[in-house]
Amino acid sequence: MSGAMVEGWRLAGLDLSNAVAIRPSGRPVEGLRVVTNFADAGLPPRLVILGVKPQQLDEVGPKLAGWITSKTTLVSILAGVEAKSLRERFPKAGVIVRAIPNLPVSIRRGVIGLYSEEVSEELGFELSQLFAMLGYAMWSSSESALAAIGSVAGAxxxxxxxxxxxxxxxxxxxxxxxxxxxxxxxxxxxxxxxxxxxxxxxxxxxxxxxxxxxxxxxxxxxxxxxxxxxxxxxxxxxxxxxxxxSELAEEARRSSLLAEPQGTA
The missing domain is CATH 1.10.3730.10 (ProC C-terminal domain-like)
Known part of the structure; x- marks a missing residue:
């Protein structure tokens, strides 16, 4: 899905000259500089699109968490992984946003649901403009509403x-x-x-x-x-x-709890 979004932004004429794709495989992404690890990605970015599979979150998460800063807006397109689970894994991120796009974003005819409890009016407007390049973008009032959009539009x-x-x-x-x-x-x-x-x-x-x-x-x-x-x-x-x-959300919550250090009796 990340690739489909890049295709849509390229089609819209968005300047991606400063964008970097971090892919362990090193497989090329047209229009982007591709690196295989965070060390080669450069300075912590203002915006990160997290597009791994939900099952890979605990593998990729610790590496990403050590790279981003309080000036980073983290946009997760992981199905089912709730904002709370993301915040537990990325405590240093400035703002966490969830986005659920569907495949037609690649031709700028997609549907994109957005959700965040942390976004400012200014940042919200900026993100709306960015995702509107890919189709119909809307902010959800709750994660349950976002999940409903994902069930209908995403799938x-x-x-x-x-x-x-x-x-x-x-x-x-x-x-x-x-x-x-x-x-x-x-x-x-x-x-x-x-x-x-x-x-x-x-x-x-x-x-x-x-x-x-x-x-x-x-x-x-x-x-x-x-x-x-x-x-x-x-x-x-x-x-x-x-x-x-819902199962993916529960798996992410359970995984996060298991990762917490255990207290002593």
Whole structure:
């Protein structure tokens, strides 16, 4: 996801000449200077984007904690790892912010949820401007609201991709070539989303405009609407993502407690 954000900022024309990517693998990141360790990264930065996997936090955390200072704003894009768990691991950081972006940030059409209890109005505005370059950026009033955004927007592109694929497979079943079916399905979803965003019509209004009484579309909608099967499937899907987020948060809290020095009896 960090790479997708860099792609989006590059596309927006953001000057990344002073940015450094710290990657143990040394794998190149277009537009950035890449180093393999903190010692080669230079002076402590004003802004750090923490983009490791949540399970790698306790491996990377101590090294990062020793490098940043009170002038550093730490933005974590780790799913499920709460601000309190981050603050325990990075006590010297000036401000800690959580961000949940989704993959379309790479083309500046992403959704980015932001949360912090520590950010000033001035810094909040600055971060809003920075992340707005990547799409629709919004501040959340609570971590539970941020988690909800992550469950829908963060995971959503994968679910939409599955829907497009299923739509294409239905086209293949009716005699279309794989290439044509994929194009038709993709353009249908893209066009529908674009139209809804442009006209600001509700989804019910969009449905009514397509579905004629007793027509072909209505026949298909009857299947999706039967016993609310489609709504229930999506609810179960989002709930599973949300549940995993809660598990990651608990793992981070538990790991932090285990890392604390034990007192003597």
């Amino acid at each position: 959503g592109p994968a679910y939409v991709a599955r829907f497009i694929d299923a739509l294409a497979k239905a086209g293949v079943d009716r005699g279309l070539t794989q290439e044509l079916a994929q194009t038709v399905a993709l353009e249908t979803v893209l066009g529908t989303s674009w139209m809804a965003a442009t006209t600001q019509e509700s989804m019910d209004e969009m449905v009514r405009r397509v579905a004629s009484p007793n027509g072909t579309t209505e026949a298909g909608l009857a299947v999706l609407s039967r016993d609310d099967v489609f709504d229930k499937l999506i609810t179960l899907t989002i709930s599973a993502a949300s549940r995993r987020g």
